[in-house]
Amino acid sequence: MTDHDGVCVLLPTMNEAETVARVVADFRDAGFENVLVIDGGSTDDTQSIARDSGARVVEQSGRGKGQAVREAVRDHVEAPYVLMADADATYDADDAAAMLDPLFDGEAEHVVGDRFADMRPGAMTRLNRVGNRLINLAFRAIHREDYGDILSGYRAFTRESFLRLHLTADGFGIETEMAVECVKNRVPVAVVPITYRERPGGSATNLHPVRDGGVIFLELYRKAKTNNPLFYFGSVGVASTAAGIAMASFVLYRYLAFGISHEVVAVGAVGATILGIQLLVFGFLADMIHTLHREQIARYEQAVGGGATGGSAAAGDGGEASRPDETPEAREPER
Structure with missing residues (x-):
């Protein structure tokens, strides 16, 4: 074979x-x-x-x-x-x-x-x-x-x-x-x-x-x-914030240069900026939760793996014969 x-x-x-x-x-x-x-x-x-x-x-x-x-x-x-x-x-x-x-x-x-x-x-x-x-x-x-x-x-x-x-x-x-x-x-x-x-x-x-x-x-x-939730939400947040700042700059320029106010655009600028900032904050929080989750999973897998090794070692210490397919590393207790 x-x-x-x-x-x-x-x-x-x-x-x-x-x-x-x-x-x-x-x-x-x-x-x-x-x-x-x-x-x-x-x-x-x-x-x-x-x-x-x-x-x-x-x-x-x-x-x-x-x-x-x-x-x-x-x-x-x-x-x-x-x-x-x-x-x-x-x-x-x-x-x-x-x-x-x-x-x-x-x-x-x-x-x-x-x-x-x-x-x-x-x-x-x-x-x-x-x-x-x-x-x-x-x-x-x-x-x-x-x-x-x-x-x-x-x-x-x-x-x-x-x-x-x-x-x-x-x-x-x-x-x-x-x-x-x-x-x-x-x-x-x-x-x-x-x-x-x-x-x-x-x-x-x-x-x-x-x-x-x-x-x-x-x-x-x-x-x-x-x-990568920070990228997922953060990219939209950055785009929304940038759009809000651009609209706010336009409104401010038109008002200072020509005395013309754009109330609707101003409301849109505020809304876009607030939405963008909220998405950025949510992205940071989601990324923190994601990182903690992965760390917990890694610790759990390490604990399960260590427990399995320890269990095998304990069985060996109890007088049972080791299986033929066990490696020396698997039989040796963790130090």
């Missing part, structure tokens, strides 16, 4: 007839026999080609990449490790071993493939490159973690850690949501450099840069409510 026997290669597809055979063959040649293609109802020959290439093919019950990934891992994957990639031949199966190593070594439970480490010419348009950079900067600013390339579709993760994440995105926002949920649930994440290639001629992308980019930005901001 090899390490690959416990890995399921997951390929979400939608009209990928031009490339799916090549992708399935590459992963099988790399030693992965368990290749699962979950298809979103392709109108071309994607399903039959994937099946003929040796993949197990399932048609998803809903729509969108996010729903496909959730359904596949929940209902159709039994392997403890999942290696997720796109079926458009932009990712390299030769990077699979490096992607899985942090999982096998216990260093991480979720691995992100960094496309910017070796991006081949033509692999990404200038608009997409700028959009990706902005989204990654926003992620670092909002969620205070650096995962390199949160929009990468090349992922490796344990099935158990995936099921702990609260995922709701149906479309291309699934990668962003996975990154945010990893921060929220403190899932250990590793970033691995990978090669990212240009799509082969004849294959068309299902990505709409402007529309999907907007959805991703909104998802990042929406998730900040629970991960």
Whole structure:
């Protein structure tokens, strides 16, 4: 039995007839026999080609990449490790071993493939490159973690850690949501450099840069409510306060320069300023509560872990024989 026997290669597809055979063959040649293609109802020959290439093919019950990934891992994957990639031949199966190593070594439970480490010419348009950079900067600013390339579709993760994440995105926002949920649930994440290639001629992308980019930005901001409440409420508070100050400056200028009063604008300025200050205060309070909550959770987990270790040590002192699978570290009482 090899390490690959416990890995399921997951390929979400939608009209990928031009490339799916090549992708399935590459992963099988790399030693992965368990290749699962979950298809979103392709109108071309994607399903039959994937099946003929040796993949197990399932048609998803809903729509969108996010729903496909959730359904596949929940209902159709039994392997403890999942290696997720796109079926458009932009990712390299030769990077699979490096992607899985942090999982096998216990260093991480979720691995992100960094496309910017070796991006081949033509692999990404200038608009997409700028959009990706902005989204990654926003992620670092909002969620205070650096995962390199949160929009990468090349992922490796344990099935158990995936099921702990609260995922709701149906479309291309699934990668962003996975990154945010990893921060929220403190899932250990590793970033691995990978090669990212240009799509082969004849294959068309299902990505709409402007529309999907907007959805991703909104998802990042929406998730900040629970991960970084100071940013979530504070950003609106700053904007409201700035608008109130701008309106107040306009009213004051018009009154001093021309003797014209703008009562309605003045009332709006006061309201916007008060609202902004209240949101800022609420953001600070929410951030304090969030920090205290995380500290309490960390202490609870540490206490539970310490209690379990102490219990094992006590059992050993009571004369019971140690189990064969116990390590010396597990049998030794804490000092």
